[in-house]
Amino acid sequence: MLLYESEVPIMKKTLIAYFTRTGITKKLAEDTAKQTGADLFAIEPVKEHSSSYLICVGQAKLENLQNARPAIKAKPQNLQDYDTIVVMFPIWWFTCPNIILTFLEENDLSGKTVIPVCTYGSSGKGSSEKAMTAVCKDATFKPCIEATGLKDKAVAAIAAVIEEA
Numbered sequence: 001m002l003l004y005e006s007e008v009p010i011m012k013k014t015l016i017a018y019f020t021r022t023g024i025t026k027k028l029a030e031d032t033a034k035q036t037g038a039d040l041f042a043i044e045p046v047k048e049h050s051s052s053y054l055i056c057v058g059q060a061k062l063e064n065l066q067n068a069r070p071a072i073k074a075k076p077q078n079l080q081d082y083d084t085i086v087v088m089f090p091i092w093w094f095t096c097p098n099i100i101l102t103f104l105e106e107n108d109l110s111g112k113t114v115i116p117v118c119t120y121g122s123s124g125k126g127s128s129e130k131a132m133t134a135v136c137k138d139a140t141f142k143p144c145i146e147a148t149g150l151k152d153k154a155v156a157a158i159a160a161v162i163e164e165a
């Protein structure tokens with residue numbers, strides 16, 4: 001049966017851009033991509049953070065204090081094709097890692113819907129929403145999803161927000 005143009009369902013395209021240090025956020029990003037059909041992009045620093053937790057804690061604190069913008073290896077291809085950008089990251093010092101601010105500033109996300117998703121140890125999302133919206137004013141932000149505990153539940157919660165975005 002022929003559909004009128006207005007009846008053709010609009011498929012929104014979603015990109016999941018993630019930053020990870022020890023792999024927890026990467027796994028969540030991959031599982032969510034598998035579940036939703038979204039594309040994946042790894043936000044990779046030019047200069048890797050230390051694999052030592054304690055040294056990395058110091059590096060993260062310094063980046064935070066200096067309001068640094070750690071350089072990213074590459075930009076996502078064809079960003080203009082995506083309506084929704086899921087930005088996944090671990091919480092560092094009660095906020096998003098500064099490399100997330102680099103990502104938001106370096107890429108034109110105007111007019112897009114941004115869904116922040118954080119993994120964390122115990123504190124939750126902290127001030128990550130405030131930090132992200134301050135540097136990316138032309139996108140529409142959804143509340144940051146705190147993804148922890150049961151992985152399948154987290155994937156389902158993220159998939160539901162992507163669906164309604």
Ligand SMILES: Cc1cc2nc3c(=O)[nH]c(=O)nc-3n(C[C@H](O)[C@H](O)[C@H](O)COP(=O)(O)O)c2cc1C
Nearest residue numbers: 020021022023024025090091093094119121122123
């Ligand atoms: C430098 C650093 C700072 C962290 N700060 C916090 C924090 O403030 N609150 C919290 O709940 N977890 C904190 N964590 C724990 C991570 O957010 C958590 O382990 C995360 O799931 C790791 O994700 P990843 O494996 O993708 O790197 C911190 C971890 C690191 C390395």
